[in-house]
Amino acid sequence: MSNRKEWPESGLDVAALRAGEWQQPPFDLFIVKIHERCNLACTYCYMYEMADQSWLGRPMAMAGETIDALARRISEHVDAHDLKTIYVVLHGGEPLLAGPDMIDHFVRTVRGAVEDRAEVRFKMQTNGLLLDERMLDVLLAHDVRIGVSLDGGMKENDRSRKYRNGRGSYSDVARAMELLGSGRFRRSFSGFLCAIDLRNDPIECYEALAEFSPPAIDFMLPHANWTTPPPRAESGSSPAPYADWLIRIYEYWRKNPDKPKVRFFQNIFRLSLGGPSTVEYIGLSPVRLVVIDTDGSLQQADSLKSTFPGAPETGLNVFEHSFDTALDHPAVIARQIGVSGLSATCQACAISDVCGGGHYTHRYRSGSGFLNPSVYCADLMRLVTHIQQDMRRELLADREASDA
Numbered sequence: 583m584s585n586r587k588e589w590p591e592s593g594l595d596v597a598a599l600r601a602g603e604w605q606q607p608p609f610d611l612f613i614v615k616i617h618e619r620c621n622l623a624c625t626y627c628y629m630y631e632m633a634d635q636s637w638l639g640r641p642m643a644m645a646g647e648t649i650d651a652l653a654r655r656i657s658e659h660v661d662a663h664d665l666k667t668i669y670v671v672l673h674g675g676e677p678l679l680a681g682p683d684m685i686d687h688f689v690r691t692v693r694g695a696v697e698d699r700a701e702v703r704f705k706m707q708t709n710g711l712l713l714d715e716r717m718l719d720v721l722l723a724h725d726v727r728i729g730v731s732l733d734g735g736m737k738e739n740d741r742s743r744k745y746r747n748g749r750g751s752y753s754d755v756a757r758a759m760e761l762l763g764s765g766r767f768r769r770s771f772s773g774f775l776c777a778i779d780l781r782n783d784p785i786e787c788y789e790a791l792a793e794f795s796p797p798a799i800d801f802m803l804p805h806a807n808w809t810t811p812p813p814r815a816e817s818g819s820s821p822a823p824y825a826d827w828l829i830r831i832y833e834y835w836r837k838n839p840d841k842p843k844v845r846f847f848q849n850i851f852r853l854s855l856g857g858p859s860t861v862e863y864i865g866l867s868p869v870r871l872v873v874i875d876t877d878g879s880l881q882q883a884d885s886l887k888s889t890f891p892g893a894p895e896t897g898l899n900v901f902e903h904s905f906d907t908a909l910d911h912p913a914v915i916a917r918q919i920g921v922s923g924l925s926a927t928c929q930a931c932a933i934s935d936v937c938g939g940g941h942y943t944h945r946y947r948s949g950s951g952f953l954n955p956s957v958y959c960a961d962l963m964r965l966v967t968h969i970q971q972d973m974r975r976e977l978l979a980d981r982e983a984s985d986a
Contacts, residue, residue: 586890588951590916590923599919606918608663609905611871612656613671613884616644616688618876620676622709622751625742626777628805629675634887634894641876643680648878649688651900653695659905660700668696671705672726673873673884678712682720689724705729707775709743711751713758718767727772728762729800730755735790738782759794773798773842780813780823784830792842800845801828803863805888808947808957825964832969850969853936862917863941864962866934869917872908874900880908889946916952917942925953936970937962 600606618640620630629637644652660668670692672685680688693702704726713728721728732755733739740750762771773796776787791799803824806812812824820826828846835841849859859865862883873881878900886893896911908914916923921934928939939945940956947954956962 586951588949589953590912590951592951593953594912594916594923596910596912596915599915604919606909606915607868607870608665608909609659609870609872610665610667611669611671612652613673613871613873614644614652614688615673615675615873615875615884616677616684617675617679618642619679620674620709621679621711621745622676623744623746625744626804628885628888632805632888633810634889634891636887636892636895637675640879643684644688644876644878646687648876648900649691651878652874653691655900655905656692657695660696662904662906665700667701667703669703669705671707673707676709676711677706678708678710678717682717685717685726686720686724689726693724703727705772707731709751710755710758710762713762715761718761718770722767722770726770728770729772729775730759730762731775731777732759732791733776733779734782734787738779738787738790741779741781742777763794771797773800773845775800775802777802777804778824778827779804780827784827785834788831788834788841796842798843798845798848800861801831803941803944803958803961805885805941805943806957807889807944808954810888811957822960822964824958825961825968828961828965829968832965836972846965847969850936850966851973853938854966854970854973859938864938865936866920866938868920869914869942872905872914880905882911882913883943885941885943888943890948893946913952925955927955931955931963933963933966933970936966 618637619642625631656668689704696702704724706721706726707729710730733743736750736752739752743751745751761767774791776791776799778801804812814823831844832847835844845861849861849864853859853865859867862869871883873884873894875881880896880898880900880903881894882896884894896908898908921929924934924939928934940958940962942952944956944958945952945954
């Protein structure tokens with residue numbers, strides 16, 4: 583557990599919040615690291631290539647007794663909060679390294695612990711390399727939805743998503759996608775997660791992903807912060823290069839609405855119309871996730887590993903602590919209190935209800951903690967404003983057409 587005295591560990595009055603009218607939501611999203619290692623060496627990986635290196639001291643895979651303890655804690659949380667639906671994400675490292683037998687055991691154990699009281703919806707985020715017919719049979723049998731990490735076509739993907747020997751991974755993922763994307767396995771495919779690289783042409787990247795007809799695409803801003811800034815284009819470029827990159831895709835998609843939807847854009851639409859966010863990187867919807875590592879430790883979002891060593895740690899574990907205990911952590915509460923958890927700059931901003939301060943991880947600055955705007959503030963402002971202006975133009979055109 584981090585002993586840094588930065589916000590929110592220092593400066594957030596948890597007692598006052600609990601004494602007031604604020605009602606804390608429980609966890610309903612459990613991200614489980616069933617395997618700690620990976621068969622790729624992606625250059626931007628927050629788990630292996632950034633500040634926190636705690637993976638070196640954790641078990642390679644989750645042990646049976648840890649799975650049993652986790653299932654009991656999930657069941658306890660379901661009962662304590664009368665949850666009717668929960669989400670469990672198989673994560674890593676690379677979760678497929680756990681193998682089909684262990685995955686089958688894990689899903690059966692967790693579902694068996696709560697299935698008479700709550701529905702369990704399983705998801706997986708994977709690099710896809712080990713998706714063969716046997717593995718897909720297990721995942722299909724348990725209705726596990728599969729998200730695949732892929733950064734575009736061969737040229738785009740293989741810049742960063744490489745094996746340890748330097749060989750690119752695209753060809754192997756593409757072969758796996760031929761199996762996942764067709765026939766009886768198709769309904770398991772939930773979409774792509776793509777890390778933005780400004781060196782890649784956005785339209786070429788989007789089109790390469792669209793060739794696999796994914797249900798949706800998530801474009802991810804690189805995990806960075808004010809202390810460790812994101813990669814930028816050459817000197818003299820736009821002050822909002824990530825927005826420019828995404829806007830090119832947005833404009834292309836608007837002209838080609840049959841192409842796959844982009845979750846980033848869909849959430850800006852939804853938030854602009856007063857709805858909730860379905861992702862953690864934008865909006866003010868309370869974050870209801872907790873991470874469980876292979877040793878049973880309870881952690882905050884593991885993207886925090888990109889900020890400083892120990893950032894995700896809570897000092898808790900499934901053997902000794904309930905999930906309700908983790909709800910008491912200031913950093914969990916900070917992501918559940920809406921606009922009150924934003925910096926003064928963000929609270930005064932006209933798009934704060936849509937932007938939500940951006941991804942919590944991207945707000946970090948050494949010395950002040952997470953009480954800052956996102957390091958991508960200029961990009962988020964430009965992207966949200968562009969999409970909202972487009973929405974207004976379309977609404978006005980519809981009104982004029984109805985009045986004609």
